[in-house]
Amino acid sequence: MNRNAVATVILATLLIVSLVGAAGVGASTTAESAKTTTSNESYAGTYLAFEASGNAVTDYTVDGETLFSSVAVDSQSEVDGGADASIDLGAVVDISGAGLSITAQSQTTTQIDADSGASLSAHDTERGHLVVSAGDESQVVEAKLDGNAQASAEGDNRVVVESDTRNGVFLVVGDGDVTVNEQGDVVASLERESTLVFRSYAEGERDDQAKEDEQRIADGSAAAEVYVDVRDGETVADTVSYGEETAVEARQESEQHIEVVVDRAISEGAIVITTVEEEAVGTLENLEVRVDGEAAVEASSQSELESAIGGEESAYMVSQHAESETKATVYVAFNHFSERTASIGAGDDGGADSTDDGLPGFGALAALLALGAGVGVRLRQ
Template identity: 45%
Template sequence: MNRMAPLLAALLVVASVATPAAAAVTADRTETQDAYAGAHVSYDVQGDAVVDYTVDNETMVESMRVESQSNYESRAGVSGEVDLDSVVELDGLGLDMGASTTTQATVQTEGAASIVTHDNEDGTLVVRGGENGQFVEAQVGSDAEAEAASDDRVVVETDNGTTGTFIVVGDGNVTVNEAGNVTAELGSDASLVFRESGEERTDGEKRVERMIANGTATAEVYVEEQGEQTVEDTVTYGQDTTVEAAQEGEHTVNMTVERTQSQGKVVVIHVAESVVDAGESAEVLVDGQAAARAQSVSELRAATQNGDESMYYVAQDASAQAEASTTVMVGFDHFSERTASIQGEETTDGDDSGSGMPGFGVTAALAALVGAALVAVRARS
């Protein structure tokens, strides 16, 4: 036993030193990981490309590269206006995984462009051109087909019928190049957006796509349950827009929208019924006052164009893949900082809004909520 004691002591010393070292290696790998896997979205970053971009287990993009227009023109020996159909095999910028939160992840680039992915039901991906013009090429899967729907939208459909749309916001256009891949040209401060539409691209999905492309919709907000946690994700399409959103209580979602420009815009909010059972009876307050309900998207859009008041529209057909959710569009008549509150359906017998406060109806209870401090999760795109 006496001979074994020194050996056991030595082994304990080695074990005590080896354990922290192993933990350090694991931590380093976590910090320098080149893959992302969320509740909806997963992908890898390999050198100069984002690869295997998957939404709800369906690979929508096999690889995507970004290259500055000036670098491409110099390398290809061309100048002036470039035929976008002929832009192929981009020499992509160097990429690395960047910071991530519960619902968002960034891909760092060596150039002015930025890439942000959103772990929401639409698997939203946003490429911003930055100060310099950029080309983007996205190679779709071998079992997928890409087709231009307009100068600012290309629709991708996989072999099993899952669809997604590439949308250009701002100064630029997108098409299908001669190799059958999606190619976009982004001017200064323009963006390329990808959104998955599930197995059916509804009229509501098409409507939202058009609103994003023409600048009517400046942001989308997603409120859903992931596991036992309620998460909020905000996607902004205008660089002058900031959105904060959070669930407030059991039946209310609050948000604050700031814009540096005064022109009115629409914010599209997707709320899971498991979080707030909104449905057709949803009510909306803007800046603490009950907003008028628009009967059509045209009426909603008019409210943002020098309208007399803000309005909202409940769109039940906005997404075929999110059957247990409600899409509410809020049209703000002007900015700079506005607040909105979405109230869901009553869920208790005979209670007006669950407030338990005598004399308080839905509107008064909501006004009290909006008057209270907003519990917000800041998400800048």
């Protein structure tokens, strides 16, 4: 039995136990099953490794480089003692952090909820995304750097972290601030419904295009990212949403097509950044995008791409990766929402071999995770 099948069986068992509401031995079995899926609160994936215990995410490592010794989050009222004055972020050090619970885990994403009302999601992608969402209450986040890493402010609401072989950036989406405190660590304040995003890069990868992507994420014009690659012969997708009003799902539409479904509560259009590996879509030479079944316009410039937001037609642009000939980033500018579907793949109709099966982390497995999300692993009462 392969790893995905084992995970599905474990999650199905967890779901059945939770639904029947068994007590005594049944409740103990549920807890043990949940612990099995999280490997004793540790995660080690293709790109990402970390531990989640007590009140912090610790030893956050991307592609073998440990960037943070710990990441903790707590409500602003707990950190500042309920004071009405604006918090002095530079003086915020060693916050206790709220208790954490791992509430869901797929092949690529770990969802962690905090007792303060915040939520964290860690993504096993080449960017090693960590996303902290404030929820309904203002939050404070502190990321203590590993001994080899250094942080520095770069413009408004952006902090760059540099280590031996990787660097990364913290961005605030919505209302809030991020800076470097007096101990040299990263601290952020988030107003309700705002988000702190961390994304990392290998040496030399943070080029002008990456910085432009960061700006789009920070100003809200990029609503989400999708990563699709092939691992051990299997197509795997991960989705990263940058707002609580946006839900994204990726599916295998056919052998050479990926389908991205975006459901957004607000009508304003936005860009979804999708990075695809050639093996997942057959070829990068002739990529096309269809939105809701209709061919999208291929933009000839970044300004033309952005002008599609709120325009008459959706548009797309393909950017080849300088560091890898087998990967490309497809920018899809949806002109409006609520629910829209983009099909990305080789330039044909793509419909003959369509399938309802989702990529790993979605479909039936995602349904089990969604229904069983309440049966989380409590890391601190």
